[in-house]
Amino acid sequence: MRKNKIIIFMLFPLSLLLNFLASKFPYFIETYYTQGINKITVQLLSKISSIFPFSIYEFAIYSVIIISIYYIIYSLYLLFKNKYKFKIHIVNSIINILSIFSITYSLFIILWGLNYNKLPLETILIDKYNKENNKSITKVEYNNEDLIELYKYLVDKTNETRKLVLEDNNNIMKLNSDYKDVIKRAHTGFDNISNIMPNLDGYYGNAKYILSSRLMCYTGITGIYFPFTGEANINKATPDFSIPSTTLHEMAHQRGYASEDEANFIAYLASINHSDVDFIYSGYRLALSHTSNALRNVDFESYKELSRNLSDDVINDIKSNNKFWSKYEGEINDLSDSFNNSYLKANGVKEGTESYGKMVNLLLTYYTLNK
Structure with missing residues (x-):
């Protein structure tokens, strides 16, 4: 489990490095990423998401809001009922939030974000x-x-x-x-x-x-x-x-x-x-x-x-x-x-x-x- 967390945390600096390197090669990004890999990927993603009649983005936003409200209520409950469990909960939450952020940013860069480095x-x-x-x-x-x-x-x-x-x-x-x-x-x-x-x-x-x-x-x-x-x-x-x-x-x-x-x-x-x-x-x-x-x-x-x-x-x-x-x-x-x-x-x-x-x-x- 610890090894997996380390790998997940490493995704963030690796994605930053990838984005930095991509900024040095706009012609390459334009030709092989924007008009190549990314074009295929986005068409596939948009076709899959089009199966759903509603916006998955909107659903995701409300899901995050609901989960956040639940997290705050549960955290307050632990704070008043069991401070030892509350401390463990906070530490695990920070690790999980950082893991989610690292994975999300990496996916963003790979799935679309490199387009910021394409040819002007x-x-x-x-x-x-x-x-x-x-x-x-x-x-x-x-x-x-x-x-x-x-x-x-x-x-x-x-x-x-x-x-x-x-x-x-x-x-x-x-x-x-x-x-x-x-x-x-x-x-x-x-x-x-x-x-x-x-x-x-x-x-x-x-x-x-x-x-x-x-x-x-x-x-x-x-x-x-x-x-x-x-x-x-x-x-x-x-x-x-x-x-x-x-x-x-x-x-x-x-x-x-x-x-x-x-x-x-x-x-x-x-x-x-x-x-x-x-x-x-x-x-x-x-x-x-x-x-x-x-x-x-x-x-x-x-x-x-x-x-x-x-x-x-x-x-x-x-x-x-x-x-x-x-x-x-x-x-x-x-x-x-x-x-x-x-x-x-x-x-x-x-x-x-x-x-x-x-x-x-x-x-x-x-x-x-x-x-």
């Missing part, structure tokens, strides 16, 4: 451009003027597609169907860009919606990928415009795009190349939101001037979205954001949640290369 998507875009155009550029240059042009373009496309979507009784954008059908239709977006971006093809299980989505809103989370089952999980309680792009975002994680900015960019491309207008509008709204934040930070006057061109319908959607999320602001949301920030930094994303803004860099790179 910006490099992939440049390499693809060089190959197709017989060029040898290493970096794409852009400036504030390019950012202004990008925002102007996104304002026009968002206005244009907003005219085509359905509306509810409050003149707010609504989906062409319910969220269940959105999940079924999402694959079309990836099918349409599989010839543009790598590793988007394959047979994966559909994304799943979270039953307790209203509670999830208090964390500010719109979706989450669960690497242990290959499940892309969606918060179905969010405003309609965000559900299509969120679904594609989590599906991008499923396909090995680990960083948030890359998953956002893939979701954008898949959305605007979808055959259904609710997906297209969702994609442009996603890019518009990130680009507006970037432009506002570097050139507020240009941001203010160009934003006046947004249609009344788009502005109504934005106000409705802000009103929706204002109901869920609080300490839980802040705690969730802090945890997410720590998680990203622990996996080599130095900017933490600020990396979400890097999606704009990918947009600028993409449109500069594909004018």
